[in-house]
Amino acid sequence: MRLISLSLVVAFVTLAANGHALAPGDRARGFRDGANHHLGDDGLVRALGRAPDERDGEAARMRAHLVHVRQWLGSRPATQPSLQGRRNELLGALDAYTERGVTPQNTHLPWRSPVFIDDDGRICAVGYLMEVTAGRPTAERVARGHRYELLEDIAGKVPEVQGWVEGSGFSLEELASIQPGYSAPTVEQYQIWKIGIPANGPFARVDDYEGKTSGSIAGGHMEGPWERRNSEGAVIGKATLQKGAGTWTSFAADGTKLAEGPYAGDRPHGSWRFYHPSGELAGEGRFERGKRHGAWRFFHDDKARVPVAEGQFDDGMLVGNWRHFDASGKLLALFSTATPAGWEHFYSRGGYLLDVVPGSDGIHHWVHQGNAGADGRQLDLFYDGKRPIFRTDDGQLHDADGNALVRHDDHWESHDCRWSRAEKRSARAGDVVTLHGLITRDRKDNADRSCAEEGTPVTARRAKALDAVAASTQSIRSATPEFLKKVLAADDANDDRSDADAQIIAQMKLSREDMSRVLVSSMAWYVEYPHVDGRFIALFKTLPGYAPKY
Numbered sequence: 001m002r003l004i005s006l007s008l009v010v011a012f013v014t015l016a017a018n019g020h021a022l023a024p025g026d027r028a029r030g031f032r033d034g035a036n037h038h039l040g041d042d043g044l045v046r047a048l049g050r051a052p053d054e055r056d057g058e059a060a061r062m063r064a065h066l067v068h069v070r071q072w073l074g075s076r077p078a079t080q081p082s083l084q085g086r087r088n089e090l091l092g093a094l095d096a097y098t099e100r101g102v103t104p105q106n107t108h109l110p111w112r113s114p115v116f117i118d119d120d121g122r123i124c125a126v127g128y129l130m131e132v133t134a135g136r137p138t139a140e141r142v143a144r145g146h147r148y149e150l151l152e153d154i155a156g157k158v159p160e161v162q163g164w165v166e167g168s169g170f171s172l173e174e175l176a177s178i179q180p181g182y183s184a185p186t187v188e189q190y191q192i193w194k195i196g197i198p199a200n201g202p203f204a205r206v207d208d209y210e211g212k213t214s215g216s217i218a219g220g221h222m223e224g225p226w227e228r229r230n231s232e233g234a235v236i237g238k239a240t241l242q243k244g245a246g247t248w249t250s251f252a253a254d255g256t257k258l259a260e261g262p263y264a265g266d267r268p269h270g271s272w273r274f275y276h277p278s279g280e281l282a283g284e285g286r287f288e289r290g291k292r293h294g295a296w297r298f299f300h301d302d303k304a305r306v307p308v309a310e311g312q313f314d315d316g317m318l319v320g321n322w323r324h325f326d327a328s329g330k331l332l333a334l335f336s337t338a339t340p341a342g343w344e345h346f347y348s349r350g351g352y353l354l355d356v357v358p359g360s361d362g363i364h365h366w367v368h369q370g371n372a373g374a375d376g377r378q379l380d381l382f383y384d385g386k387r388p389i390f391r392t393d394d395g396q397l398h399d400a401d402g403n404a405l406v407r408h409d410d411h412w413e414s415h416d417c418r419w420s421r422a423e424k425r426s427a428r429a430g431d432v433v434t435l436h437g438l439i440t441r442d443r444k445d446n447a448d449r450s451c452a453e454e455g456t457p458v459t460a461r462r463a464k465a466l467d468a469v470a471a472s473t474q475s476i477r478s479a480t481p482e483f484l485k486k487v488l489a490a491d492d493a494n495d496d497r498s499d500a501d502a503q504i505i506a507q508m509k510l511s512r513e514d515m516s517r518v519l520v521s522s523m524a525w526y527v528e529y530p531h532v533d534g535r536f537i538a539l540f541k542t543l544p545g546y547a548p549k550y
Helices: 024-028 042-050 058-074 081-100 127-135 138-148 151-157 157-165 173-175 421-428 431-443 458-470 482-493 499-511 513-523 533-540
Strands: 188-190 202-207 211-218 221-230 235-241 245-250 257-266 270-275 281-288 291-299 307-314 318-324 331-337 351-356 364-371 376-383 386-393 404-407 412-414 547-549
Touching: 024 270, 042 058, 058 081, 127 157, 138 151, 138 157, 151 173, 211 404, 235 257, 257 533, 270 533, 291 482, 331 513, 351 431, 364 431, 364 513, 376 431, 386 421, 404 458, 412 458, 421 431, 458 499, 499 513
Parallel strands: none
Antiparallel strands: 188 547, 202 211, 211 221, 221 235, 235 245, 245 257, 257 270, 270 281, 281 291, 291 307, 307 318, 318 331, 331 351, 351 364, 364 376, 376 386, 404 412
8 A cells, every 4th residue: 555655745825924814705704803803803992092002912802802892792682581581691601701811722723713612622702601501512512613613604504503592692693793813823923023213212112911121222223232021020131232233142031041143133133042941952043034944953952962853944934844853863753734635715724744653553643734614624544554544533533445433342343434436545545635635625515424323343353453553542652852841831830721621631731741742732723833933932022122913
């Protein structure tokens, strides 16, 4: 059997520069940019008397929107007098949600979009209202099939949601006016602000969310001592510059060196280096006029400088093929862009293929992820050297004929799922990218994807092979290095879920023990690797001239 070639045609697609823009189809429907597709940023404008800019964090924008729409909803009656009690109950729930201040994160789309439930289990405002009255399982079912869709579209497709709307005491338009859109991944949100004003004299800027930048400007350029302090007052970056040029040194909050490199033209330009807290080299590459560019290499935390990742950036964006390595320096995974034919009809901006090389169990694992139709998609391929096994994004295993493989207490069964000839042909060839495109097309066309209720037991030999594949999905392919565990642990410390989500958190922590799973969880619509992009996010917070777009 000839499996998919690792030499993929690489296409770089420039993502939307304006992170709050609407999706292409939404513009045609007359929706508005901003926190909500009906109301835009009316809430923040009403509160501050101006449009949002870089001074306004995402949390402030979401709160202003929710407070504004709550006031409007409170002034209107229920759709039916008999539903006034339910409407009042949901208004109270909306108040509680707003006070909690925990909203989802859009980690997949290059435009502002609703996110029903994000990768970490955070639920949107409308989803929370549904959870309060219909239960969390109902909200999770909606999220599985329609995570990034507008409520109007979901209600038109899912009778259960339409029924919930009709019994809520709100109109569909009212509920749709609650549903916020959310900002894109952090690394994509930073932009370089122009210093320029004043042309001469002292400069000081306080960021409510970051800290303070101070220095002097002469002739329109940074001149003399400059520094950045965090919100606690610790110095996190400093340099002495002449006409915007010099060497900038960045620090972590504990004072250890984070990064160092040249400034030119009032922004990073030239060869830069990142450092681990231990002082060992963590990464090296170039900035071009303030943007990461060209070849970059990142290293494990050891004196031997064993690589952990290497690849290319173009104009600040990750492009081409990337390689990831385990602690011994052996190749762990190859990453590349790979967009199935036909995805352009779904407002797709691309797809990604991760090839995890075989481990000790001999099983090769490919993961294709991306977005089609404003909905994150994933298809896995496992190959033991004999037969390919696929796992769709609902967690179901399939063989190369499209049969669902179901594990019972003492045996496996095969259920016919009516795959097309084209799907079977690409599956048998191990072409996970083409197969994913075909499956997505059939889903859009509402093709009958139901599987036969009656199953056929598989042979004992085949069952043994399936058990091995199933075990490989739970085993640790390559232990996550300690330095990366610390980064991920910091994310856990900031997790705002309740104790009721302890099982979700425990599963998430378990997946972070395996480096290959960390790689998979870092790619969907965007790619935002914690050991790569995370370093740039930390650096941007220490540099003068950088600020989030919102």
